[in-house]
Amino acid sequence: MHFLNTKFVTLFLVLALTGATKEKKHPLHVSTTEVNINAKEKTLEISSRIFSDDFEAILVKLYKQKTDLGNPAMKTQMDALVKRYLLSHLQIKANGKVAALNYIGFEIDHEATNIYLEAEKITPPKSVEVSSTILYDMFDDQMSIVHVVKGSTRKSTKILYPDKSFLANF
Template structure:
């Protein structure tokens, strides 16, 4: 009886020790805000992505080491970031893919914030918008891309994943 009790205690202690050294599973998420500026007649876009995840996808996709947010940051980092975004983040207005300008980036702790803009948008004419966000879904199955769209007092949010990568709304 004492042996069985000792084995049970040993098992429980082993389980606790093993679980305490197991790393928590990382949460793969990005957040993108698309806001219509009536003053500028444009959609202003900010997107937040974890730096290490972006570096990993740029290395895997293009074979470049960017060293983001460090003094050794690659001079070509913005080129590859913009190239990646243009293939993974798309916006359609009334069924037509519209170009956006990549304005730049900044770093906030372990996150990179991208700034983009879709210029010359007349919401009196435009009726529908589709946002496709596949950022990092090619690297992480669990990636979730949250998109918030705000225009003329309205707000719509989407959680986009690999299998459901588009959100549509009527403007």
């Protein structure tokens, strides 16, 4: 009887997890942001990873433009949209001061878009605060996974909508 119950629970979970509607291609709305403190170069190296379908949907919704992150012919146009979006939805503070973020670029990696940013001339900070509202204007169940790395020390958390900030002290 226990075996039958286990099979039923497994089947139920499979159906529940794959039963996404046509509007939701995946049931989990998550982005990941990592901030690496590069003491030698005095920079913060930032990367964010967002599901490409969700990212394209929010870019279309906000900027009312054709969006195709994977189309090489649209790379310049997409760079402008990605930069505009990320710089308005991600803020990094080092020792309490807002870091000026430079957009480096983006790339498609399977079903996700990786975006790269950098802050220069940053004295290795004792604290880094990450404020992220990535996809908050699209989903009220958005989760942001944040990692801050300084040398061999890694501090991580998950931020659940509507919260938006994580402070890592070193």
